[in-house]
Amino acid sequence: MMTDFTRRDLIAAPALLALATRSAAIGPRDPFTLGVASGDPWPDGMVLWTRLAPDPLTSDGGMPARPVPVRWELAADPQFRRLLRHGTAIAEPAWGHSVHVELTGLLPGRPYWYRFIAGGAVSPVGRTRTAPTPGAKVDRARFCYGSCQKWEVGYYSAYHHMVAEDPDMILFLGDYIYEGAPEKGQVRLHANPEPKDVPGYRVRYAQYKTDPLLQAAHAAAPWVTTWDDHEVANDYADDLDEKNSDPMAFLKRRAAAYHVYYEHLPLRAHARPAPDGLTTLYRTIDWGGLAQFQVVDDRQFRSHRACQPPELIAAHKQYQVYVPDCPEIHDPRRTMLGSAQEAWLNGKLGSSRARWNLLTQQTLMTTLKRVDPDHPKSPEPVYSGDTWSTYQPARDRILQRWADARTPNPIALGGDIHSFFAGDMRLSPDGPPIAAEFVGGSITSLFHDPYLKLEAARSGGTYSENEVRGYGRVDLTPEVAEITFRGVRDATKPMSDIFDVKRFTVEAGRPGIAETA
Known part of the structure; x- marks a missing residue:
């Protein structure tokens, strides 16, 4: 017009x-x-x-x-x-x-x-x-959350249905773009080579944002976003990418990616990258007295990966994705959020008076005992070097803070793993639930792991599904949180139908999942 x-x-x-x-x-x-x-x-x-x-x-x-x-x-x-x-x-x-x-x-x-x-x-x-007045009584609210929208492997029909949900707000939990080089034989192809500088990332973001269904979702409701790894490079940790490249060269690439991330998303001025490339992405979003969202950044400040052979880093070789148990996994000095962000989060968890407190973060917090893909019959589990599974004390400090501060009705939301997952979070296997966790699947990205359901079950998960794409819907009242996993029938079709994959209920005052349907 x-x-x-x-x-x-x-x-x-x-x-x-x-x-x-x-x-x-x-x-x-x-x-x-x-x-x-x-x-x-x-x-x-x-x-x-x-x-x-x-x-x-x-x-x-x-x-x-x-x-x-x-x-x-x-x-x-x-x-x-x-x-x-x-x-x-x-x-x-x-x-x-x-x-x-x-x-x-x-x-x-x-x-x-x-x-x-x-x-x-x-x-x-x-x-x-606008959000409701701070502390105001809010009878109900609806939020949708998603992550992992790789352009090449599917279409964004999930957003068509997300818009129809008429949410008050949409949360995006990371992997807004994928940075890889174009791959032949995919549903649709990336338009440019793997980006490593500002011009390259601009083209990659622009291609994603030309999608009409993604545009419609942005135009339908305010978004709250955080990033994961693919906004920069796969499985990066602070100043190391997955190939343990030279940190100075990688930080230059990371600064370019952070710059373009800000260019393409509706972020406040405090998220605008500084000249040194650092960005303050963590913040809270309050929805009256009903909910507070603590939005965190678990990439920029995290410790380097655990249990890595030193020769891999020295030779700039691919990091070891799955690692056996080792002392580093249990080292309390290692961090996922960095000391400043962790102190900020502790303060928010101690001061929030919201009825529901939703930790809005990138990945699976439950320790997942993985099957060693090289030795699938081994009784000893391995752990992902990229998730909270190898940052266990850092994760447990959050659980302990929830318990000590009596943070009202904590719930963790996540993405990253291209799967739906739900379960209770405990400080010990036999301990009481402290919070419930809901990982909301992926918009398009795939994870065909034949062992995931087994791994999730033996790690204490209530539910897992890695063959369905989709998103999570959160319906809150002062008494109940209802989380629904919504799955598209076929993400390779531009306008796929949708269905309820699984529904969960959390009751206020009772930590953990109360009911599934």
């Missing part, structure tokens, strides 16, 4: 005339090919996002190498008859001509609609909302 400013607008507002004149330099092509998004809702505002990219699969998006003004508008209705707020943001080439507008001063707990205007073009309309 195209629009022109009226003559009255241009006479009355010289700044608007300058905006129209300068924005026209973009050219006749639609600059809003990547859609719109909102995120991180708070009681009086949220972040509004877009990125100008008339030619999205080029490193500069087809934009001129100069700042471009973008008008934004917020309304009380989708037709924009009641325009409430408007302004101008500057899309800078250094940030891929992305726009992040942080709004404040709005009313709590209500929907809003927004759009952008640049170069005479009007963006799609997005719907967002």
